[in-house]
Amino acid sequence: MELAKRVQSLTPSSTLAITAKAKALKAEGHDVIGLGAGEPDFNTPEYILDAAKRAMDEGLTKYTPAGGIPELKNAIVTKLNRDQELTYTNEQIIVTTGAKHALFTLFQVLLNKDDEVIVPAPYWVSYPEQIKLAEGKPVIVQAEEANRFKVTPEQLESAITEKTKAVIINSPSNPTGMMYSKEELAAIGEVCEKHDLLIISDEIYEKLIYTDEPHVSIAQLSDRLYDRTVIINGVSKSHSMTGWRIGFAAGHKDIIKAMSNMASHSTSNPTSIAQYAALAAYTGDEKAVEEMRKAFSERLDALHGWLTSIPGVECEKPSGAFYLFPNVMNTAKACGFEDVDSWVKALLDEEKVALVPGSGFGSPENVRLSYATSLEQLEEAASRIKQFVLKYQS
Structure with missing residues (x-):
């Protein structure tokens, strides 16, 4: 049966695709660091959970x-x-x-x-x-x-x-x-x-x-x-x-x-x-929101410094959200890759770090990294990326 034309032209979400692949590798036992997900790593604040429970209890x-x-x-x-x-x-x-x-x-x-x-x-x-x-x-x-x-x-x-x-x-x-x-x-x-x-x-x-x-x-x-x-x-x-x-x-x-x-x-x-x-x-009060914002701010400062120490990586420091969007084209070419997409794939295969190629966002020279994970994970991810780059450029 032929599907409707409106869905035949759709491009699958690159963010969901990279997250799914990272989860599949984790399920196979690999030590994967996923920096693709567009969601905070904090749990929903307790007072919101309590409100949902009350709603259920009250029918x-x-x-x-x-x-x-x-x-x-x-x-x-x-x-x-x-x-x-x-x-x-x-x-x-x-x-x-x-x-x-x-x-x-x-x-x-x-x-x-x-x-x-x-x-x-x-x-x-x-x-x-x-x-x-x-x-x-x-x-x-x-x-x-x-x-x-x-x-x-x-x-x-x-x-x-x-x-x-x-x-x-x-x-x-x-x-x-x-x-x-x-x-x-x-x-x-x-x-x-x-x-x-x-x-x-x-x-x-x-x-x-x-x-x-x-x-x-x-x-x-x-x-x-x-x-x-x-x-x-x-x-x-x-x-x-x-x-x-x-x-x-x-x-x-x-x-x-x-x-x-x-x-x-x-x-x-x-x-x-x-x-x-x-x-x-x-x-409710926004104390939990502000605590999350402060944690993201700390992670942004740290990850931006680690990334920009990697040869060839150029990265504007953003004002908000929880992403960095560095230009890695020079890095990818210096590593011998034709484009950023193939560089990202090799990084996931070899170092088990999942990034989202910028091509999915209309910017093929960049990658998106989410810092919605712990500082320890971010530092390890940056270390693996740097190791990957230095290995190919040596």
Whole structure:
């Protein structure tokens, strides 16, 4: 039986693929260090676990409204006002089965066949694939490493056509960890206003920032930008709740209503217990979040130093998230490999260190390393990478 064309063109997630291979090698008894996973290594905080247990004990295990329970919507409204000074109503919020499904549903309700969405590269691997599933066209704009992987207004404007409907801004970014400043966002916003584009602002890493520069949502900058922005966020990264699958979208009520209608025919509702856990996450204190952020900051400083001591490795120090995205092309070539992908494969085979090739993010000269693991593991991984490089270059 022939499968639908929409899935025949899909590219498998490189992050999930490398994680699966690393787990398979571990299961065979190999001492594998996996730096591919995009999730915190901390457990979900205890007070959130307790809230989920209470929800089960109280029988809160039934269907909920497709767009999420009102209490959680209220908490998200409060969170957006507290953190970004943004004012929303419940009608402007949808709770989804993870931030990934918020994006998927948004593209489904937004795009008609051949509508274009501008995707700055390096990009999160699922953006182009989700756009294609909605019969849209991802238009990739390559952000320069010299500009800290951030797209410029000039680049953005040069990619706009009569079919352009939206642009994605991911700040802090997966895979680079780079973050747009208020001034940079304002300049991008001007272009979007000029050409009447929707802005999809993926802010899933907003709590994991390691500089004095605060996170800014483009929706904060003016009423006009607020009206044309859909914010995507969730508890997966901020509260180490990746498996709970709770995200949200905030935006114009007509868009949110359409997303809720679609959810009613697809997922029905996000898991009820997970919604009550997320409610606790957004209404509890953020001590655990700050402790996790501090641990990531310490790991970032250490791993960045270890990596940049390896011959040929060039690495901008990021502002947020929990990834490093070094350029290893010179290193790979000096080791005798044709490209970075083959260098990554050999590293996993020989030294049992799993990295994600940058090709999956639209940047084939780079690799993504997640520092969501212990300092001891990171130091050992860096040591193995250096040993691997020196062996091939000697």
